[in-house]
Amino acid sequence: MGQIDTNREQWGSRLGFILAAMGSAVGLGNIWRFSYVTGENGGAAFLLIYFFFIIFIxxxxxxxxxxxxxRAQSDVVGSFEEIAPGKPWVIAGFMGVASAFIILSFYGVIAGWTVRYFIHYLTGGITVENDAQYVDVFLNFITNPLQPLLWQFLFMALTIGIVYVGVKKGIEKTNKILMPLLAILVIILAGYSLTLGGASDALSFLFTPDWSKLSDPNVYLAALGQAFFSLSLGMGALITYGSYLSKKEKLPGAAASVAALDTVFALIAGLMIFPAVFAFGIQPDEGPGLVFIALPSIFDNMAYGTLFGGVFFFLLAVAALSSSVSLLEVAVAYFIRKFNWTRQKTTIIIGGIIFIIGVPSSLSQGNWSHITFFGASILDSMDFIASNILLPLGGLLIALFVGWGWKKSDALEASDFGDTLLGNSWIFILRYFAPIAIFIVFLASIGVF
Ligand code: VAL
Structure with missing residues (x-):
């Protein structure tokens, strides 16, 4: 324990850190995952629970x-060893590394799909005779055994390339330019989508809750999993990124801005996707293909749709890249310290392994679709295990660690809250509210109540 490694990298600026953390949070989770999970869980009631979990957990x-x-200035495992040496809290660190592996393995698959769609639009768009055929185009592509693997490989190679170059040069720079661009484009597309004729159905789907849904425990588990996935929680990313901060940076403002931006992004993405879903008669509970089916319909109908489609899928792929980079960095930072390998060697080995772990997820959309767990494909099962189980469990341990495992005055000082009302409320939530709420959601979802 104890030694601060003076060769560790650091962010170039506070803004660089915030943008990198935002880059980690904003990704496929806000657009691809948020829209289909909201669609599957009935819309407004899910959203309400989701917002509640974002704010209070x-x-x-x-x-x-x-x-x-x-505080620890180390990777996700090293951080727990540094602050609480010899204690079992380090399990939370290992869970973070495991989650980063699992999530990145299937994240690379979906991100590969977005790169493919970008190329579709770059080369003239998708030609169909009627809207229903967007489903065929999508299914033809994802069920092909080889094609999606090539795009997944390409995407993982890009992720590896950025992490290979290092935190400041690779990760910080990409985020500064492209994040704001994606935000502008999503707003324009939402504005257009709302004119398509499905707006009132979409708004009532998103904002008029069906209260009976509140009695379904699975909606709570889905909302909790989505909150963790979207905020990059429980997967070590934010601990790792926090460790590249110099000690003088202030944290609470950064945390609030990351969460606010992430949530606003998801909401606007919802306003972009659901009006089109209703206008074109797509089922909101279509599942993981939702954006790949709904968005082409929007582009097909708008002026300069091919251009918009191209720019959109390009920026979505970039948003996915700034998220995937944060996941790979979690594992790479850990193995660099653990094995004393160079960053370059570690990145290639770990990135390669994660790509290979992702291959079954990709094949599960086609040739391997007969392999299921409780009725879910390999890809969906990976997502379920990581997002709905490992992440909340990791988050539970982190809350308990800061709430109970760390001396309160030390935690308050390290957080920059100090002994304030806000700081004490934070500790209260970590001690009681968050762990109990997560625990109850788990119990309810396995049918205890
Ligand atoms: N939080 C990101 C996302 O929402 C990743 C890292 C899971 O896409």
Whole structure:
């Protein structure tokens, strides 16, 4: 324990850190996953629970992760060893590394699909005779055994390339330019989509809750999993990014801005996708293909749609890249320290292994679709295990660690809250509210109540 590695990298600026953390949070989770999970769970009631979890569980745990990383200045496993040597809290660190592996393995698959769609639009768009054929185009592509693997490989190679170059040069620079561009484009597309004729159905789907849904425990588990996935919680990313902060940076503002931006992004993505879903008669509970079916319909109908489609899928792929980079960095930072390998060697080996772990997820959309667990494909099962089980469980441990495992005054000081009302409320949430709420959601989802 104890030694601060003076060769560790650091962010170039506070803005660089915030943008990188935002880059990690904003990704496929906000657009691809948010829209289909919202669609599957009935819309408004799910959204309500989701917002509640973001505010009362998500933001406090974002703060907890930043605080742990910044204080320990180490990777996700090393951070727990540094602050609480010899204690079992380090399990949370190992769970973070495991989650990063699993999530990145299937994240690369979906991101590969977005790169493919970008190329579709770059080369003239998707030609169909009627909207229903967007489903065929999508299914033909994802069920092909080889094609999606090539795009997944390409995407993983890009991720590896950025992490290979290093935190400041690779990760910080890409985020600064492309994040704001994606935000502008999503707003334009949402504005257009709302004119398509499905707006009132979409708005009532998103904002008029069907209260009976509140009695379904699976909606709570889905909302919790989505909150963790979207905020990059429980996967070590925010601890790792926090560890590249110099000790003088202030955390609470950063945590709040990351969570706010992430949530606004998801909401606007919802306003972009659901009006089109209703206008073109797509089922909201279509599943993981939702955006790949709904968005082409939008582009097909708008002026300069091919151009918009190209730019959109390009920026979505970039948003996915700034997220995938944060996941790979979690594992790479850990193995660099563990094995004393160079960053370059570690990145290639670990990135390669994660690509290979992702191959069955890709094949599960076609040739391997007969392999299922509780009725779910390999890809969906990976997502379920990581997002709905490992992440909340990791978050539970992190909350308990900062709430109970760390001396309160030390945690308050390291968080930059100090002994304030806000700081004490934060500790209260981490001690009682977040762990109990997560625990109850778990119990309810396995049918205890
Ligand atoms: N939080 C990101 C996303 O929403 C990743 C890292 C899971 O896409």
């Amino acid at each position: 998500g933001i406090p745990i974002v703060m907890a992760e930043f605080t742990i990383g910044k």
